[in-house]
Amino acid sequence: MARVRKYKIYKIIKLAVAYAVLTIMAIASIFPLYYVFMTSFSNAPNLISLAVSDLLPKRLYFIAYKELFTGSSYGGSFLLWLRNSLILAGTTALISVLLALLTGYALSRLNIPAKKTLAIFIYIVTFFPYTATAVPLYLLFAKFHLLNYIGLILAYTPGTSIFAAFIAKLAIDSIPTSYEEIAMIDGLSRFQVFLRIVMRLAMPVVALTAILGFSGAYLDFALAYAFVFRSAKLWTATIGLYYLAGLLNYASAPAYNIFAAGAVVMGVPLMALFIVSQRMMTRAYSNLAGVKQ
């Protein structure tokens, strides 16, 4: 009897500690996001005037959003930077999908000499974030007159598409080959089969690659800063946000609540995209970590 009671008390304590830890971590997780959200609806022009009471406001101001979308600096504006980023990210996503699926298909289905060596060779590249290759790429691209958007797209594509190619390979492995064989008997060429059948069946990977490619390009700062910083008309939204945060030139930066509004406008859609695709992401990452599901 005593043992059972002791066991019960242990269980209750364990659960109490569990809820306490989870609640503390949940508050810590939300706080910075809640803070930036509230700052974007405040009228505090800088950190000094941003008071604790602004986090529980009596009244919301929309002035920061108004100025974000109407103001301009150095001949550029936030809307222009956002447009630049969307074009850049969209194109990168498109090219990444094609390249990843093509490579994944080849790795999965086709008989290629020295396949394993090639796989190792391209896999090592995924260890290099853009920032690691920023200096060499800058030096090289300066020579080829590629310090522009074409250069940026070229530089963003391989990282995502190689990583995604390996995920695509695993996904294509699980599609039965019989569909393709039937289609090829019906007279489609191998490349047509790839475009019409494999791409369609591997839709989740297509979506995942598109999301990875899009967000990789949309959120890069290091390469964009190195390549297109010279003119404010060419800035991407990340350079714009860096400037709005007062990190480029503190004295000339606009009000801090405008930065917060920019962070919300840039971040929230991507956060939503992530949450929608989270199940897919988790499965892909767990596959890579060797977890069977």
Next chain:
Amino acid sequence: MKKEEVNNFFYILPIILITLFLFIFPVIYSLYISFTNMSLLHFFKYSFVGLLNYIIIFKYGYFLELLENTLIWTLGSLVTMMGLGFALALILNIPELKGRSVYYAILILPWAFPGFISILVWQGLWVDPYGMMNKLILPLLHLPRVNAMTSTTDAWIELIVTNDWLSFPYFMTVFYAALQSIPRELYDIAELDGAGAFAKFVGITLPSLKRTIAFVFISSFVFTWNNFYPIYILTGGGPGISTETFIVYAYQEAFSYNNFSLAAAWSVISTLFTVILGIIVIKYTHILETFT
């Protein structure tokens, strides 16, 4: 080689070309530049200086200090975030827990919100004395203030706490998925044998997760080693160069000081480290066997 094999080769050709042009070629080119004196002053008319840049790096260039910083950054971040992620995964895996999905949905928010933007937000939070960290949070917890401008310890605390916040949901998610894949019967049998919580953890949980832990540790090691934005934005490598890592230093040398040949030499060193780490990952996790 048969005709079909040659045909098949065209499917993989684009990625190989792109890898050569965007990775191998730049690295070789920066190796070449690292033996010259290219800088903003000598952008087109540069000349060979031999090993001068490397001599500067190893003799006066703080090589050892940067290596030490990079190790503090990588291991300090990795140990804390893996520990935190693992603890939370264990808690989420308690069968009697209610509201699991609500907690999970909230706890992955730091991962869901774009990292670059979060770091910019955290930069504002840490400003001393006006940021909310020093104005509200730390006094509330009765903790001393953090000023990363003057104290190296404070700078590391700021960097690692921010990095933990950014990354713990990833570790929590991967570990949680791995925990769920352990068959419940194993625990039931152990309980019948009278095993306590600790015995079950050491006897069942840890061995089942060995592979996942190894993979996550090694791949995240490379990622954190090369993680650029937290340091670049939060401390800029300061105070002095006391939180500067290889990758941040190379970037600043090039784009803040326009010292391209020295930056190229740092990049070559940093690339060497990454390649070695990459080979260790491939060897140790056998990850390519899943793929090929």
